Amino acid sequence: MANLHNDNIVALDRAAIKQGGQVQPSNQELPHPSPLPHSGYSVRRSFDDHRHAAAAKFRKALHINESSNLRLGVEAHPILAKDSTPEPCKSRLDHDSSNSEQSTVDRLLHNPIDTIKDKISAQGSHQAAANVATVEISHGQEVELVKAQDRVEQAETNHEKIAAVHQRDWLVKERQNTYVRWTMDRHVTQCRPLPRDAFVRKDRSAFERKTIDEGTVIDWKAYGTHLLQYYAQQYGGQYIGHGSSPPAPTKESIMPNVERIIIASAPFQSLIMAARKVYRWEDPKATLGYLILYVVLLYWDLLLSGMLSAIVYMVMSRQLFGKTIKEVRTDLERTEDQNQTAYTLTEYIEKQGGGSWVEKLQEDLGPWLMIQLCDVADLFEILRNFYEWRVPGRTVATLSIFLLTIVITTFVPTYYLIKSSALGAGMVFFGLFPLASNFPDYRLLASIPRRVFWNIPTHAEWAVKSLQAEGVRYRHDTQTGVSNSANTDYGFYPAHLNKDKGRLIISASSMRFETNIGHRITWSIDYTNIAKLEKLDRVKSKVIPGSGSGKDLRIASSLADDGCDAVLKDMDDRDQAFSQIVGFSEITWQIVW
Known part of the structure; x- marks a missing residue:
């Protein structure tokens, strides 16, 4: 049994593979402990335990042996890495879950339509969360382990301490079973005996053949190929053929590898977020310390050695000190604190409540x-x-x-x-x-x-220059000595401005909006006063179709007068009008988006 006061509980991570190539199992088989107060185990689980115990006593009283148990279908056979953990645990350490039912009810009363839309969308999010960011050890299980360690430290009597340690050790053992079950059930679909063990080296005589002209001849090419295959199998047979029989590419078959990438890259995600915090100077003292260390290592030509030393130190410290309950507690507190930045995708999902x-x-x-x-x-x-x-x-x-x-x-x-x-x-x-x-x-x-x-x-910047060159050429070709090129109109585009229906008229130096009824000029602007051109797309309802294209053009003015800004709606030829304005204006444009 683990030390009662030892915080560095072994096997918080996956157990190590020993020199013989096997994973060392737990030193003892721990039965399911009796639920302690606030342990988070369900009443149904406790009832099942008592039912199984009563059934065992009944079989013993009737002298039913193991073989008859198997024939009668009683579950007496051993189950390797049996998952004995309860249903998904939603325990929290200090903070309430962000996915509050009460807040959902309040939102439903005040904004029923938006809330229903969000709940429908949340169903897809829950499914995506289950597929994309499922972790081996859930947040609730981590919380239960931390609470179990707290009960060990807070036990007042020796009996309470023994019971608390017993339950804590059982939780630690179940972590290993969870790791095994999570990988085998979700990510392993095909296995075969290692070909290396069945690959036998043939004698050279197996490649000999007799001919009439030359007598005994050895097929050196086939013999050499056989030797290469044999030694390749002996040296690295465990890597030959790995991943060579993939299933048909579907969403269900692709998602397991996406899960693996997200979960396995969690430490690298944390490292990237930590580096981001450094180069953004969010903590100036820490960043300054890294900068001084970098300059010193660079001056003494020890930059590469320093980086490799940091890697060696992190790996060795993981082996020497392992993952402690204190580290688990720190991660849980950061995950439950909504004010702290998430360092991994799974931590982010937990912060948002999975909704x-x-x-x-x-x-x-x-x-x-x-x-x-x-x-x-x-x-x-x-x-x-x-x-x-x-x-x-x-x-x-x-x-x-x-x-x-x-x-x-x-x-x-x-x-x-x-x-x-x-x-x-x-x-x-x-x-x-x-x-x-x-x-x-x-x-x-x-x-x-x-x-x-x-x-x-870029292509967009080149297109703008091409349009303006075409506009200059067109103005030059159409300009006469009598007419004033500044008053020449180059385009007419139907549109709606405010409540008026009319057309946008583009000229050489300005543009204006003219109504269809009365031909009134309700808005005009010179090209030099334009602050921004923007295409707007209104989402048109497919259930209730209406008139209009939903294509709008917003023209912002650099003048202080708000009346110079305009949003021209339902322009069927909006894209062409946009290009015409850019092309005929003699100003330098910047592509904002």
Whole structure:
């Protein structure tokens, strides 16, 4: 039995594989302990235990032996790694669950339609949570283990302490069974005997054949192939054929590997979040300490050695100290505290209560993710335009940078190159990353690829320049000495402004809205006063169809007068009007999105 005062309980993680290739089982078989107060076990579980005990006494009284038990179908056979844990435990450590039923009732009374929509969406979120972020040891089970350790420490009598230790040890043992069952039941679908054990080395005589002309001939190619296969099986047979028989790709067959990636990468998710906290300077003292350590290691050429030493230290400390109840408690407190940042996806889902976590994650991560996707798309477009010489002068300038880099890397000693690269990486981490993260509007100024491919346009920027070039050519071709080109109208687009139905008229220097009845000019703006052009798409109801396309165009003015802003609704040719405004205006546009 474990030490009564030992906080470092063994096997909080998966048990170690010994030298013989086997996992050492528990030293003793612990029966299910009697539920202690507030242990979280169900009444039904206790009733089942008493029922099984009564059945055992009955069989003993009737002298029913084991073989007859098996014939009668009694569950007397052993079950390896039996999952004896109760139904999903929802215990909490200190904080109430965020998924409150009372709040749901209140929302239902005040906003019934929105609440019903959220509940329908939450059903999909619950299913996704079960598939994507199922953990081996649930939050409730971790809480029960911590509470069991608390009962050990708070026991006043020796009898209470023995009972508490007994239950704690039983929970620890059940963790191993849960690990086994979680993996075998969810992720293992095919097994076969290891081919290495059945692969027999053939004698060279097995590859001999007799011919009339040459006598006995050895097929050296087949013999050599056989030897290669044999030694490959002996050396690494456990890796040959692994993953070679995948099931048909479906949602159900893909999700287990997604689960594995999310769960197994949890420590790396935490490491990334910790690094993010450092480079964002959220704790200036801690970041300054890391910066000083980095400079010292760089100065003494110990940066790589320091990184490897940190890895060795973390791995060795895990073996020497293991995972403690104190660490489990700290993780639980951070998970239940809504004010602290989640460090893993499963922790985030637990914070949200497993209900509408998908929508919440979309709200929190969606804008950042969209910006990253946009930046990646822009980068690939820039690379393509660089390769296709879309702006010859900028392509030449970038090639000059590459040629200079070739010269430097050819003649500068490798030692200085490595040290310069390490210095550059530190400047990026401690200098550029904070700028890009804390001030997203300036992120492209801190982007190394953008500095290299400076002013090489994306496809959108190229399209704007192409439209404006076409507009200049058209104005030049249609301009006469008599007419004033500034008053020339280039397009008429039906639209609705406020409650008036009319058309948007685009001219050489301005645009205006003219009503169909009375031909009144209710709104106008010069191109030089435009602050922003934006396409708006209103969601049209499919159940109750109505007139109008739902395509709107918002034109914001840089003037202080609010009346200069306009939202032109139901423009069937909105995209064309947008392009016409951009093309005929002689101003420099920036692509905002």
